[in-house]
Amino acid sequence: MPPSDLEFYDSVPISDNFLRLSDPAQFTPLPDTWFLGVADIVDSTGEVARGRYKTVNMVGAAVISGMINALGGRVFPYVFGGDGAGFVVPGQDAETARETLASLQNWAESEFAITLRAALVSVVDIRAGGRDLRVARYAPSSGVDYAMFTGGGLAWAEAQMKSGHFIIQQAGPDAQPDLTGLSCRWSNSPARHGQIVSLVIQPTSEASEADFSALAQSVLSAAEGLERAGHPVPSKGPPMRWPPPGxxxxxxxxxxxxxxxxxxxxxxxxxxxxxxxxxxxxxxxxxxxxxYKEMVSRNADFRKFDDGLKMTLDCDPATLEQITRMLEQAQAQGKIRYGLHAQQEAMMTCFVPSATRDDHVHFVDGASGGYTQAAAAMRA
Known part of the structure; x- marks a missing residue:
């Protein structure tokens, strides 16, 4: 592979200003030679209804931890979606991605009786399908940065997977992913200002990038008025009780x-x-x-762009009303679809390669369904 492809992600600028990433000009097109992996849990809404929301998050995060370990800790773009995940790798790693996803399917079935659906799609196929895949990097702290996606390619690939295209078949019973570092030992973080609100916003085909950018800026500006922009995890770290809940x-x-x-x-x-x-x-x-506890909070991934905007906020009633009013207006104009789910606590699923470094990552979701329930409300 050309060195430019191998070095591509290292060359993507890292921003510490999340609001700035509502501007599509901040995103860089991925090379045609790269591949997008997507995975989600079949009937995740039903699993959540059966009280398995912590398990749903763990299986979703396992997609990312399995790939991080399979690539030996090499940096690559990924995004956590609650009941699944997406990631992009150079073409030389496509087979590793395929094998890892296949083994994750076997693991989810054997350990939790959960069906994990997975697909691997080339960036060329995404662009041939009329979508694009562009990436940015956001650093909530000096320890980690997270990938953000725009262009419609991620949502298109997920829709293709659900229609049975680009599907990866489950590996045999002996195949096991390396999930070293994946855990969920923290207790939930209760809302301190009202409710923990999980929010999923997606543009429609009627919305231009400028339309969605303007709405995202408005929503984020409203959230900036919350304590720590609505960060649901206390600044000194989440609570820990014994025995641990997970x-x-x-x-x-x-x-x-x-x-x-x-x-x-x-x-x-x-x-x-x-x-x-x-x-x-x-x-x-x-x-x-x-x-370490302070870095857990600083590193927490509680908001993201992934062909839309997802956030889990500790939100007071007035701000929630303000944001909902914006979203209702944009939805009435046919510009967006959105779903919202409110609960009393936030929870985290963690990947910690080393407890003595600051590069541990922590995926935040609502503790009673979060993004899964918000997405179900959006579809309804």
Whole structure:
């Protein structure tokens, strides 16, 4: 592959101003030689209705952690969607992506009885379908940055996958992804200013990029008036209680063929020791608990552009009314579709390659369905 393709993502500018990314000019077209991987849970709305929203988020985040580990930690663009995820890799990594997605399907079925649907689409096919795929990078802190997408290509690929095109077949029972670093040991963060609002906004075919950019700027400007722009995770980090609420799910994720009960016991004991460190603030080697908790909050991925705008906000009633009024007006004009789901808590699913570095990533969603429920409301 040409060096320009291998080095492409490193050359994409990193912005620390999220509002600025409502401008489509800030996005860079992906090379034709790259491939987009998409995955989502079949009947995720039903899974949420059965109380499995934490499991839904874990399986969605596993798509990203599985790819990060498969690529040896090499940086590539990805986005978390609640009940699934999307990512883009150079053509030389397409087969690795295909194998990883196939093994993730087997893992989701065997560990959780969840059907994970997956597809791999070339950027050439996306553009032949009349859409584009452009990317930007947003850094919420000095430790991490997250990819943002526009151009309609991600939404188009997801629609194609749901129609049965570009589908990846599930791997055999022996195939297992490497999910090292994936966990959900934090407790939920309660709303402090009203409700935790998960919001999904998508432009229609009637909306120009300028139309959607103007609306996104208005919505984001309203959210900027909230404490920390509506960040749902406390600045000193989320709460941690013992026993951790996700230990059963963590055991399924990390057991790698080991006995499930034994793995659950190991995790429970390990989390008790970690909880003591966080409670006392005692430093252990290079691990500094208070700094880590602050970085968890700073690194949290609570808003994103992915052919639309998604946010999970700690929102007061007046701001929620203001944002809803904007969205209702734009929807009445045929410019957008939107869905909103309010709940009392936010939750996180985490990927931590090393607890002594600042590059750990934390995916935020509402704790009672979040983006999945908001998307269902949008479709309805």
């Amino acid at each position: 230990v059963d799910i963590d055991a399924h994720v990390s057991r790698a063929g080991r006995n499930l009960i034994v793995q659950k016991i190991r995790l429970t004991i390990g989390n008790m020791l970690i909880g003591l460190l966080f409670k006392t603030g005692i430093r252990l080697g290079q691990f500094e608990p208070n700094h």
